[in-house]
Amino acid sequence: MPKQKTNQGPCSIYNCNKESTIFRSLTDNAFAKALAIRTLQQYSYLQINQQIYPLPQLSLADKIKKMTTIIYNRQRKESATLILEPNSFKKMLEESDSDLIEFFDEI
Known part of the structure; x- marks a missing residue:
């Protein structure tokens, strides 16, 4: 059976x-x-x-691709300035895509 x-x-x-x-x-x-x-x-x-x-x-490569897309869209499509301060950069990514929450803690 x-x-x-x-x-x-x-x-x-x-x-x-x-x-x-x-x-x-x-x-x-x-x-x-x-x-x-x-x-x-x-x-x-x-x-x-x-x-x-x-x-x-998501693999590390997938997360990097998401991060790159967010940065590209902010700079090229939204004409936003580059965020250089690490905590603000992390916050911007995490607010843009929940898959990137704690991403920097992983790497």
Whole structure:
């Protein structure tokens, strides 16, 4: 007899509209890692063992590309001046894209 699939959804992430048959259970270990790197700030309502759609994690290259796009748009399209003060630069990036929150702490 085949093993019955235990992770059948639905996804516990608010407004998750992924049409997939692939779900994962949020484990203790994954929860602890997400807390450590502050990923759960966006999903603070999630609990251990809830069914979630596996969220793709952005690689360092993806984050650098997002950062570059933000800088380009601000300078070329919005004619904004370059921000040279590190804390202001970090704040500008984090306000522009939530995926870049804590980016500078990673690198």
